[in-house]
C-alpha cells in the first residue's frame with residue numbers, strides 16, 4: 340500500500356505583491372477599512388514604471404470606485420462574502436483598467452485572471468474571466484444602466500455628500516461632482532524671494548517642461564503634465580513648491596507686512612507657512628497639533644532657504660499651553676475640515692469622510708476660532724480658511740462667529756469667499772478675512 344499523500348497545499352496570498360495591479364487592489368481594500376490612500380498604497384519594491392501604474396490605478400479606482408462597485412454588482416450572481424473583499428477589490432481595479440487603459444483588453448483580462456491565484460484564490464479564475472469578459476461584451480448596455488442610477492452612484496460620490504451639495508448648490512452641484520472626478524492640474528508656486536515667475540518659466544522652458552503662468556495666482560505656474568519634483572529646475576535650491584492656486588490665495592489675502600507678528604495656527608505640512616515667509620520678513624509662529632507633521636514644515640523651510648519660524652507642537656484651541664502672551668498682528672487659521680473641496684486630489688475622501696464628521700469638524704473649527712480670536716490685537720486680521728465646500732464649515736460658521744463676536748468685521752476682500760472646485764482651474768477652498776475692530 341502506498342503511504343497517504345499529504346493534503347494538497349492551498350496557495351497562499353502574497354503579502355507585498357510585485358504586481359502594481361495587486362498593490363492598487365490592496366490599497367482599495369485598506370481604504371475601505373478606513374486607511375488613507377497615502378498610508379494604504381505601498382510602493383516600496385516596485386520599479387518606477389510599476390509605481391506609476393499602481394498610483395494611476397489606485398487613484399482612478401478610488402475616484403470611480405462607488406460607480407464601479409454598482410457595475411460589478413450587475414455582473415455578479417451573488418455578492419462577495421466578507422472574506423472575499425480582496426477579490427472584489429481586484430475586480431474593481433480590473434473594471435477601471437478595462438475602461439481607462441489602452442492596453443489590449445484580452446491581455447488585461449488574462450493578467451487579472453492570473454492575479455486571482457496570487458490572492459490564493461485559484462477557484463476564482465473562472466469567475467474573474469466570466470465577469471470581465473461579460474463586461475467587455477455588454478459594456479455599452481451596462482454603462483448605460485449605471486448612468487441611469489442615482490447621481491451618487493453614476494458620479495461615484497457618497498450619497499450623504501451629494502445630498503449636502505444639492506442643498507447648498509441647487510444649480511451647481513452636478514458641475515461640482517464632475518470637477519471632483521476630474522484630474523487635478525499640477526501647479527507650482529514660485530519662491531518670490533529668489534526668482535520671478537517669468538524667469539522660472541524660462542527655466543522650465545529651457546528644461547523642455549511645458550508650462551504657463553496660472554491666471555488665478557501671481558506666483559502660480561501650471562505644468563502640462565505632472566513631474567517628479569526632483570526633476571524640476573532648482574527644486575533643491577528652493578525655487579518652487581507644489582501648491583494649488585486656491586491654496587496660494589491664503590498668503591495673498593492675509594498680506595503679511597514686514598515686521599509683523601504672524602501666527603499660522605494649523606500649519607503643517609507648511610505650504611502656506613512657507614508662502615507667508617516668501618512674501619515678507621515677519622516674526623512667524625507656526626503651530627500644529629501633530630509633531631510628526633510639524634517636522635515637514637522644518638524640512639520645507641530649509642529647502643526653500645526661508646528665515647526660521649518658531650515651530651510649536653500644540654493644540655491651537657488651547658493657547659494657554661504654548662502662547663507667550665503677546666498679541667499677533669495677523670493670524671492664519673487653515674482649519675481642519677471635511678476636505679470636500681480637494682476630492683479631485685484625494686479621492687479617498689469619498690470613503691473616509693462621513694456625514695456626521697461635518698458637524699463634529701464644525702464644532703472643532705468654532706473652538707479654534709474662539710480661542711485664536713483672543714490672540715489677535717485690535718485692528719489685527721484673522722484669515723479663516725478651509726478646503727471644504729460645505730456651508731456649515733464656511734459661510735455659516737463665519738456668520739455665527741460674527742454674531743457672537745461684536746468686535747469681528749468680515750472684510751469683503753476680492754478673492755475671498757467660496758471657491759468651488761474647477762473654478763479657474765482651482766481646488767475648492769473658502770476664505771474669510773476677519774478684522775478685529777479697535778486700534
Ligand SMILES: C[S@@+](CC[C@H](N)C(=O)[O-])C[C@H]1O[C@@H](n2cnc3c(N)ncnc32)[C@H](O)[C@@H]1O
Nearest residue numbers: 605606607608609610611627628654655673675
Ligand atoms: C488643512 S491642514 C493645514 C495645511 C497647512 N496650512 C498647509 O498649508 O500646509 C490642517 C492641519 O491642522 C492640524 N490640526 C488639527 N487640529 C489641530 C489643533 N487643534 N491645533 C493645531 N493644529 C491642528 C492638522 O494636524 C493639520 O496639519
